[in-house]
Amino acid sequence: MINIKGVSITEHASLKNLNTYKLDSHADYLIKVETTEGLIEVLKYLKKENIKYFILGAGSNIIIDEYFKGAIIKLTGLNKITIKDKTVTCESGAMMGSLSCATIDANLTGLEWAINIPGTVGGSIVGNAGAYKSEMFDTLISIKVLDEFLNIKELKKKDIKHAYRDTDLKRKNWIVLEATFVLEQGNKESSLELIEDRKERRKNTQPLDMPSAGSVFRNPEGDHAGRLIEASGLKGYKIGGAEVSKKHANFIVNTGNATSNDIKNLIKYVHTQVLEKFGIDLILEQEIIDWK
Numbered sequence: 001m002i003n004i005k006g007v008s009i010t011e012h013a014s015l016k017n018l019n020t021y022k023l024d025s026h027a028d029y030l031i032k033v034e035t036t037e038g039l040i041e042v043l044k045y046l047k048k049e050n051i052k053y054f055i056l057g058a059g060s061n062i063i064i065d066e067y068f069k070g071a072i073i074k075l076t077g078l079n080k081i082t083i084k085d086k087t088v089t090c091e092s093g094a095m096m097g098s099l100s101c102a103t104i105d106a107n108l109t110g111l112e113w114a115i116n117i118p119g120t121v122g123g124s125i126v127g128n129a130g131a132y133k134s135e136m137f138d139t140l141i142s143i144k145v146l147d148e149f150l151n152i153k154e155l156k157k158k159d160i161k162h163a164y165r166d167t168d169l170k171r172k173n174w175i176v177l178e179a180t181f182v183l184e185q186g187n188k189e190s191s192l193e194l195i196e197d198r199k200e201r202r203k204n205t206q207p208l209d210m211p212s213a214g215s216v217f218r219n220p221e222g223d224h225a226g227r228l229i230e231a232s233g234l235k236g237y238k239i240g241g242a243e244v245s246k247k248h249a250n251f252i253v254n255t256g257n258a259t260s261n262d263i264k265n266l267i268k269y270v271h272t273q274v275l276e277k278f279g280i281d282l283i284l285e286q287e288i289i290d291w292k
């Protein structure tokens with residue numbers, strides 16, 4: 001493999017600690033980049049050598065297979081957050097919690113909801129993450145992406161199709177590099193009160209002590225996926241090491257040695273049961289990564 005400044009490469013790397021389901025997966029290469037220039041050099045090399053690659057955020061919304069014959073790229077060093085008045089610019093490798101904390105510290109309001117999302121800003125833009133009736137695109141103004149020809153371009157919010165937990169970025173081979181938000185003047189004390197209350201509620205209702213990737217299905221219009229799954233009698237239902245959480249039915253947890261097939265089979269089973277019982281075709285919120 002190549003030697004590029006600001007880029008570290010591990011061969012036959014374990015991904016177990018890089019996905020929140022803690023699936024025991026490996027890849028030919030794990031490449032951590034510190035700069036956009038380093039990222040571009042890496043991509044040029046991988047394209048020349050015909051090596052497949054996958055951009056990994058915090059791995060908190062994905063189900064990955066056992067082996068990836070290719071390179072996993074982590075934007076480890078791209079995590080700078082800059083705040084000027086009410087404008088916040090954040091590199092895509094930053095964690096949502098860091099972004100949220102930085103804005104609260106600056107007495108800005110609008111991103112408190114993001115504090116408990118265990119993902120990166122890049123992954124959260126691509127999936128339009130959200131909570132408590134707020135979402136990324138509420139305060140987002142523009143993003144910078146690296147397109148398939150390795151050109152950096154700026155996209156305004158209006159240029160990006162987005163919906164509940166979805167954007168057209170999911171279907172494009174672009175890498176989100178940076179995002180700019182405009183927030184409102186807030187008050188640190190009230191923001192801290194708000195997040196404390198929500199943190200407590202999450203702790204009481206979600207299985208945060210077990211590996212998962214958050215909500216499995218999107219909530220259908222006017223209902224909750226968790227309610228439908230629970231009403232189908234599936235709480236605690238298990239396939240291999242994957243279990244429908246006893247605490248929150250829209251979470252699947254890894255009880256220790258779950259494989260991606262256990263999780264995928266359980267998702268299929270839950271989907272079929274809810275469809276048969278309620279006629280509701282639940283849509284997957286998590287992403288099954290096809291590395292073939």
Ligand SMILES: Cc1cc2nc3c(=O)[nH]c(=O)nc-3n(C[C@H](O)[C@H](O)[C@H](O)COP(=O)(O)OP(=O)(O)OC[C@H]3O[C@@H](n4cnc5c(N)ncnc54)[C@H](O)[C@@H]3O)c2cc1C
Pocket residue numbers: 020054055056057058059060061062075092093116117118119120121122123124125126127128129130131174175176177208212213214215287
């Ligand atoms: C306990 C728990 C609670 C959660 N609660 C919520 C919640 O309340 N609301 C919510 O919306 N989600 C929630 N999630 C799910 C998850 O945290 C979010 O979906 C998050 O936005 C995913 O970000 P990530 O960096 O982990 O993305 P990953 O899972 O790493 O990747 C997701 C997709 O984005 C792509 N991607 C990642 N970074 C980039 C980039 N820079 N450029 C282009 N593509 C990229 C990946 O290739 C992949 O296709 C929760 C998860 C857990 C484990």
